[in-house]
Amino acid sequence: xxxxxxxxxxxxxxxxxxxxxxxxxxxxxxxxxxxxxxxxxxxxxxxxxxxxxxxxxxxxxxxxxxxxxxxxxxxxxxxxxxxxxxxxxxxxxxxxxxxxxxxxxxxxxxxxxxxxxxxxxxxxxxxxxxxxxxxxxxxxxxxxxxxxxxxxxxxxxxxxxxxxxxxxxxxxxxxxxxxxxxxxxxxxxxxxxxxxxxxxxxxxxxxxxxxxxxxxxxxxxxxxxxxxxxxxxxxxxxxxxxxxxxxxxxxxxxxxxxxxxxxxxxxxxxxxxxxxxxxxxxxxxxxxxxxxxxxxxxxxxxxxxxxxxxxxxxxxxxxxxxxxxxxxxxxxxxxxxxxxxxxxxxxxxxxxxxxxxxxxxxxxxxxxxxxxxxxxxxxxxxxxxxxxxxxxxxxxxxxxxxxxxxx
Amino acid sequence: xxxxxxxxxxxxxxxxxxxxxxxxxxxxxxxxxxxxxxxxxxxxxxxxxxxxxxxxxxxxxxxxxxxxxxxxxxxxxxxxxxxxxxxxxxxxxxxxxxxxxxxxxxxxxxxxxxxxxxxxxxxxxxxxxxxxxxxxxxxxxxxxxxxxxxxxxxx
Numbered sequence: 001x002x003x004x005x006x007x008x009x010x011x012x013x014x015x016x017x018x019x020x021x022x023x024x025x026x027x028x029x030x031x032x033x034x035x036x037x038x039x040x041x042x043x044x045x046x047x048x049x050x051x052x053x054x055x056x057x058x059x060x061x062x063x064x065x066x067x068x069x070x071x072x073x074x075x076x077x078x079x080x081x082x083x084x085x086x087x088x089x090x091x092x093x094x095x096x097x098x099x100x101x102x103x104x105x106x107x108x109x110x111x112x113x114x115x116x117x118x119x120x121x122x123x124x125x126x127x128x129x130x131x132x133x134x135x136x137x138x139x140x141x142x143x144x145x146x147x148x149x150x151x152x153x154x155x156x157x158x159x160x161x162x163x164x165x166x167x168x169x170x171x172x173x174x175x176x177x178x179x180x181x182x183x184x185x186x187x188x189x190x191x192x193x194x195x196x197x198x199x200x201x202x203x204x205x206x207x208x209x210x211x212x213x214x215x216x217x218x219x220x221x222x223x224x225x226x227x228x229x230x231x232x233x234x235x236x237x238x239x240x241x242x243x244x245x246x247x248x249x250x251x252x253x254x255x256x257x258x259x260x261x262x263x264x265x266x267x268x269x270x271x272x273x274x275x276x277x278x279x280x281x282x283x284x285x286x287x288x289x290x291x292x293x294x295x296x297x298x299x300x301x302x303x304x305x306x307x308x309x310x311x312x313x314x315x316x317x318x319x320x321x322x323x324x325x326x327x328x329x330x331x332x333x334x335x336x337x338x339x340x341x342x343x344x345x346x347x348x349x350x351x352x353x354x355x356x357x358x359x360x361x362x363x364x365x366x367x368x369x370x371x372x373x374x375x376x377x378x379x380x381x382x383x384x385x386x387x388x389x390x391x392x393x394x395x396x397x398x399x400x401x402x403x404x405x406x407x
Numbered sequence: 408x409x410x411x412x413x414x415x416x417x418x419x420x421x422x423x424x425x426x427x428x429x430x431x432x433x434x435x436x437x438x439x440x441x442x443x444x445x446x447x448x449x450x451x452x453x454x455x456x457x458x459x460x461x462x463x464x465x466x467x468x469x470x471x472x473x474x475x476x477x478x479x480x481x482x483x484x485x486x487x488x489x490x491x492x493x494x495x496x497x498x499x500x501x502x503x504x505x506x507x508x509x510x511x512x513x514x515x516x517x518x519x520x521x522x523x524x525x526x527x528x529x530x531x532x533x534x535x536x537x538x539x540x541x542x543x544x545x546x547x548x549x550x551x552x553x554x555x556x557x558x559x560x561x562x
Contacts, residue, residue, distance in 0.1 A: 102517065109472030110470075135512075166460055360504035
């Protein structure tokens with residue numbers, strides 16, 4: 001059913017039929033294949049996705065997508081941008097496919113105001129992580145980016161840019177709300193966040209860039225499964241779980257405020273491209289969102305149309321251990337497991353070494369072949385889907401091959 | 408059947424060879440005048456000179472303005488034309504694939520408005536001649552009375 005409009009759009013873009021000075025139609029896409037050697041932990045692109053890849057499977061759904069974008073100038077200072085990205089998602093709703101839809105007002109070269117649906121600038125590549133040709137790797141490092149389920153923010157942002165020495169300083173403030181999906185082996189659940197406030201400061205020149213950013217948000221929804229667990233714990237008598245009612249309040253996600261911070265740098269040194277990012281997720285008012293420290297360092301070497309790269313990335317979180325005193329655990333083993341699973345949902349702890357080769361086949365087509373060797377710590381496999389009930393340490397090899405293009 | 412495959416392969420090889428030869432001639436022909444590509448604006452634009460850094464900021468979507476702060480309209484060539492390849496190689500030392508990767512990040516995240524694209528240098532000359540806020544790059548041999556040079560690579 002979607003094939004016909006896609007073919008028409010491709011024809012319009014390729015023939016330039018829509019190309020005039022006020023309207024531009026463009027597209028991007030990726031065909032991505034993933035294979036794994038794990039029989040226990042299934043690879044997935046991020047925590048929003050519900051389909052994992054195990055050994056002896058060839059996956060094409062995790063990273064394959066096709067996006068179409070319309071840029072329309074309404075006046076000299078006002079334009080509209082709309083973008084739809086077709087891909088396999090955990091919850092098939094139109095709002096999951098509409099990735100950009102905003103009006104941009106640029107009264108001067110310094111100021112820009114956008115109102116509507118924009119891409120979330122939480123970490124350096126979070127807004128561009130689905131645009132395969134935009135980065136050197138097959139995918140941005142999972143240790144930093146797979147924990148983020150967000151693809152859109154509905155709200156307002158204001159940017160101010162000014163030349164300074166040999167570069168440009170750009171600051172951006174954004175606010176809004178977002179709804180997304182978080183998936184576990186139990187299936188996808190909706191996650192709504194409101195009161196998002198973010199600030200980015202970027203200083204960049206021709207061949208280098210430094211960026212610092214901070215975002216905080218308030219969780220605006222409670223999943224049905226969480227609520228059932230909270231109610232069950234709250235109703236336990238004191239002789240089984242002393243202080244159960246008070247403890248149950250710690251399991252409430254709604255109203256809690258996760259914070260996301262990141263510093264990053266990248267630069268070209270001759271044929272080398274170096275990039276690194278350190279990110280920090282925390283929540284001072286919730287044990288459900290532990291402190292997660294993640295990062296990566298990447299070194300790429302360019303030889304004409306070919307780029308060879310290596311990446312080391314990590315994410316580190318202290319595992320949750322149930323240590324409530326006086327609880328008759330033998331009487332309520334399922335509840336204890338439920339509390340442990342809930343409090344462990346964001347305990348991501350693993351390290352990956354990656355080697356890869358990118359080939360720029362033409363100016364707008366590239367392929368990437370990447371091998372990931374990951375070590376997952378005890379109880380640290382949040383980024384994977386695990387249906388085995390075994391949460392112990394593991395070592396996994398993943399090979400990804402992708403062809404990305406723009407039109 | 409094997410003969411048929413062999414024929415198809417041979418035809419494919421010949422076609423690829425022909426395309427390669429044609430492309431080589433195109434490069435050689437165009438190279439003669441893209442060597443002196445210049446950055447131009449409308450004759451009535453108050454800008455007289457720009458620095459390399461200012462031109463980079465403008466064409467890479469970082470700060471799309473003239474030195475006096477007035478908003479500019481960057482005009483680019485569409486597709487993989489030789490003039491475009493040489494312009495970006497001279498400007499930022501990068502291949503078109505690298506420039507496209509950069510612009511994909513800017514365009515498809517909606518961070519900045521992409522440049523207006525023209526299918527030929529003639530189209531670019533015509534557009535800039537009719538728009539005082541436009542800026543583009545052309546072979547110097549195509550300079551007209553309506554345009555003036557604000558940056559040269561060899562200066």
